[in-house]
Structures are given as C-alpha cells and as structure tokens.
Amino acid sequence: MLPEFGLFFLILALLVASLQASYLMPAAQKFVAPCLPAAAWLQSLLITLAFATLMILRLESDFSVINVIQHSNLTLPTLYKIAGTWGNHEGSMLLWVWVLAVFGLALSRSEHSSTIQTAIAVQALLCVGFLLFILCTSNPFARIFPPMADGEALNPLLQDIGLAMHPPLLYLGYVGFSIVFSLAVAALLQGNMKRGWAELVHPWILAAWSALTIGIGLGSWWAYRVLGWGGFWFWDPVENASLLPWLSGTALLHSNYVLRKRGMLKSWVILLSIITFGLSLLGTFLTRSGVLISVHSFASDPARGIFILGYITVVLGGALLLFALRAGQMESQEKMLPLSREGMIVINNLFLLTACATVLLGTLYPMIMQLTSGTKLTVGAPYFNAIALPLLAIPLIFAGLAPFMPWQHAPLRQALRQAKPAMLAALAAMLLVLAVAKIKIVLGMLGMGLSMWLIVASLRWLKQRADKHLSVFLGHFGAAVVVAGITGMGLWQQEFLRPMKIGDSTDVAGYHAVYTKESTVITPNYHGWRDEFSVSKNGKEVAQLSPEYRIYDIAKSPGSVAAVDYGFTRDIYIAIAPSGTEGIVAVRLYYNPMIGFIWTGCLLMAIGGIMAIFKLKL
C-alpha cells in the first residue's frame, strides 16, 4: 500500500500546485489569493510525505518497488539506504521538487504583497511542470510483480559521504535560483519593479549562491577522494553543469548589489535571474536526461530528455519573451561611468558571462556534434584552462580594486593609491615564486601574484571599514584562497606510480613512504585489501596512511579508497591497485601542494554569503 500512498501524495501535490498557479489567471485571482498561504503549507507537506515514503520504502527494503530494487540491496549500510534516496534519477527529481515546494513555502512566509503572491504562483507553475515530469516519466513508486528477493547494487562510487551530501546542496543552489526567477517573472508580469524588489531577492540569491558554492566544493572533494586520481577538477560536463549557474549567479549577486544601492541595472538583473535559473535547469537536464552517458541512449529513450528540454524551452522561452516585451519599461535614467564601483561591477559581469559562455560552448558542442553529424569528439581540458581561467582572472583583479572605488564616480588614482600595499604584496609573492619554483614559473607567478593581490586588498578594505562588514571580505578573500590552491595544485602537483612489496620504500617530494603492512578487509557490502604506509619527513613520522582497494560484491566492480594525509600546505595522497603480480601492489602517490586551499576557499566564500543573508557583522 505504501508506494501507492506515495504516488497519491504526488498527485495531490500536483492538484494543489495547479490551484496555486491558477492565481496567474486574472479571473481566478480573487478566489485563489486567500488560499495561497494554506496551499503552500499543504503543497510542502504532501511532497515531504512523498519523499518520506520513498525513504521508508528504501529502509524497509521493499523490493516490489523498481526504484528500491535498482538502487538498494539488503547489505547496503543504513546511511546509504537513506542517502541513496536522492542518489538515483527518480529520487533526485523528487528531492528537486521538494526543495522547490519548501522554498515556495518560505517565500509565502514573507510579507504578502502582490509581487510575492505572483511569485508564489510562478513558483507553483514550475512545481506543476516538475511534478508532471515525475508522474509521467520518472515515477519513483512504480512497482513490479512478483517482488524481488534482493536489490541490485548502488553504484559503489556513490557510496561516499561526500556524494551523499553533494546533491542536496547542489539542488538547494539550483532550486534557490528558482525563487529569484519567480520574483523576476513576477516583476515582469506586473510591468514594473516594485520598491524593495532587490532587497526581496537579495537573501535568495545569496542562499542559492552559497549552497551552490559548497555543493561544487563538495563534489570536487568527492572526486578527489573517490576517483583515486588525485585531481580536483576535470572539466567534465557534469562538473561544468554546476559551474555554469555559479558563474552567472556570481554576476547576478554583484549586479543586484548595484540595484540595491543605486537603483540601476534593473533589466540586467532580471535577465541574469532568468539566465541563471535557465542554466540551473540545463544542469539538471545534462545530469538527468542521460544525454551525457550516451547521446544514443538519450535518442532511443527520449521521453525524459524531451520532457526536460520541453520544460526548459517553455520556462526559459516564456520568461525571455516576457522580458523582451516588458524590460523596456523598467530602465532607470541614471547614468553610469565605467570608473566607479558600479562600472567595475558591470565590467566584471561581462567577463563572468563571457567565461560562462565559453564553458557552455565547450560543454554542449560535443553533444550537438554527435546529434547532428554523428562525429564523436571531446573538448579537451586545455581549452577550458586556456580560455576560462584567464577570463576569470581578470574579474579577480577588479575585485581587489572595486571595493576602494566609491559609487557614481571614482578617481582611479585614489583607488590605486589605496591598493598600493596589495600591489606590493603581489609583487613580493611573484618574486617568491620566481625564487622558489622550479617549473611553470611564469604561470605560477601570475596565479600567486593574483591571489596575494586579492588577499591583501581584501584585508586592507576590511581594516578601513568601520562597520566590519565581513561578508564581502570573506567572499573576495575566499576567492583569492581558491586561486592560490588552484595555482599550487595545478602547477606543482607531483605524481608517482611505484610497484611495491612489503618493506619497499619510495621518496616523494621530500617525503619518505614505507609500505609496512597488508591486511584483508571483509564487510557484507565489499571485500578487499587495506595496505599500510608510514610516511616520514627528515626521519620523523608524519602520518600512517591506509588506502583500500575494494571489490563491491553485488556490483562486482572495484573501487579504491585513497588515504590522504591532509595538511595546511600539502596533502600526501596514496591509492593502491593490484599490479597483476602476486605480492606486489601498484601504489599511486601524489604530492598535492595547497589543495586544501581550494575547499577552504569555497567554504569561506559560502560563509561570506550566509553572513550577508543575516547581515552579520564582526
């Protein structure tokens, strides 16, 4: 019975969402308006119940439900029975729509104005589309008869805490932008932007952006630990899909700041809101339609892909059409000079969006080529590195300078004078790299110089501010820390492969690693080996590392769990694999300089964003 209840909740939710959305019809407005708050509660409750139902079905291992059979089994640890709820297509779509509904509820809790009511209705319309998608193409409660005795495997790569937390955070980000989108569409529908609109979207942009920042960071951390390749970013389409809305979201965050303070860029902010949510939808499409796994499997079972694509077309097309019709009415008459804080922000916006467009091109081109001409190709990582990285470096130079520039009109000389310590620090960092680095000196100088410039500029800016507004500082400082991490890791990572037997030792960037012990691991879920390594530097032991090599019994597939000694300036990373010869194991060792800076920086940026929501000060 339980699965049918789940389905029933979803159908009821669809009806409630349709009721909410009917507010958009002028004739129904009067009747629907009083019901909106109650409907928002009911809507969230119903979807929560549906989500809980799926989770219970997984916990109880009800193998009459296809979703449970395909993505769970009796030996799976409880944590992954729960986390696996959103680790598969149907469940993750349910999570998507759940966040959509809960955010709609949160929006309906703010003071009711016509803008809010319209936005709730738009949000409900988005919900209707997604619920239809789930009910028509991805029913999580579909059953088979007779029931199975046990389920299939959850992809072993997904059995990790990083990936258990990664999708919910990413979705908080993706779907958070839906509120911004709904408010933007509401403003367009009303034909003008009400006073206080920018303040209204402000916390939503920040919340979505912060969640997305952490989500991307976590995804990257997961790839680092689980894929066993010691890297943190591969320019994989799935990764790019999350980066795209982040880039345009960053632009939106800054433009909305101009809108709040100066009342300018109204239509630009609206457009960015639409684009950012559009890119969030695109990210969902890329990861959920199967188009990345195989263009052919997408073409042979196109229902899901076509539905999402249709959804994107309707949502984005409708919003852009509305924008084209209405945006002209809301431009302000204020003049903008490039040499001012707002001017700098606009320039930065252009660079961020250009970077976004180049990443989009590289991500979609292979798919389009394969669909249209059948040619199979990939766009190599060097393209992204050569294009997107410089395009993103330029806004970071401005990010150091812009906070020193007043609104409206700023004498450049004065700002440069204020930024002098930062310039000197950048120069010092470059000279240091020149003195210390042995390879990739020029790129290293640029990266570290940029990072140091932004770090010192942010610190100096913080010192000048009387109100110690930490959020801007943390945002920029975090970005600088990420730059340092990417530079260090990208340029000076060292990797070694050594076939080793017990007692063998090897030297890695000044560290001495000895293979000390081998043991077998057997759990209900997998079996494998755990090898122990003692890592020392200058005769002193630094760490005991025990990487594992596992065979997941049900999936019959291998997976390695790297052992990492996390450090402030470097990680020592060891992964093992069978060498093919008895008694010898293939050991991968990595010396990863400054990689921790990348996650730390992401976290700092996100904390900055969250602090700004609550207007926290030091």
Add this chain to the structure above:
Amino acid sequence: MKPKHQRLIFVTVSVLFLCISALLTLRAFRDNLVFFYSPSDVAQQHIDPERLIRLGGLVENGSIKRGDDNRITFEITDGKTKVGVTYQGLLPDLFREGQGVVAEGYMKNTTHFAAKNILAKHDEKYMPREVVDALKKSGRWKGQ
C-alpha cells in the same frame, strides 16, 4: 573627459576585449577538439600522427603485458580490428581484460597507438559511452 567620451572609450574597450577573447576562444577550441575513433576507424582512415585522438574499444583478452617502469602493452579491439597500444603510467581501477577502455594519445602507424593517458571514464554501467557506440557499430554489443 566628458561622460560621453568615457562611455565611448568603455564601449570600444569592451568590444575590443570581446573580439580578442572570441578569437582566442575559437583558436583554443579548434586546437583542443579530440576526436574519437574505433579500431576499425583507424585502420581505414589515415590519421595524422601529430594529432591527439581517443581510441576506444575492449581490452583484448590475454593481451596485457607488463614491463619495467610501469610500461604496459595491450590491444584494443572492437571485434573486427585490433590495435596495439603502448602506455607508461598509471592505470585506472576499471582497467581490465575484456572491459571497455578509452585511450588518449597518438597513432604511430595504422596498427600502433602510443597512449598518453588511459581514461577512467565510467557511468552506472562502467562502460565508456564511446565504447558502447563503437561496439554497437561493429555488432559486438550485447547489452541493452
């Protein structure tokens, strides 16, 4: 400087930047397209030995030979044609005989491929999508 002039400079500079970045983008884009081939493809077409390509198929059973210094040779097959591959370096966990593999590198001649990189691409079914397509083409695909 009058605001009008400032705006003119602003627009000019932006357009200039845009053009330069578009130019650089397209150049880098063209240079970094990596085409995918199956063993049958490389046997039939002449492939520039200077050009980085991807070669995908199954690792031929019994073809893996390990040498010193992590040197390894094996064959990639699509059921019709085999191509010998040499590689030195790290192998992904999922590299096994009879399994799908994608190698990135250069065709030395029509039967020898020097791999720079063995890719650890994987999806839920542990089969690189290019390999699935290549196998379907040669008629050896047994999955769905």
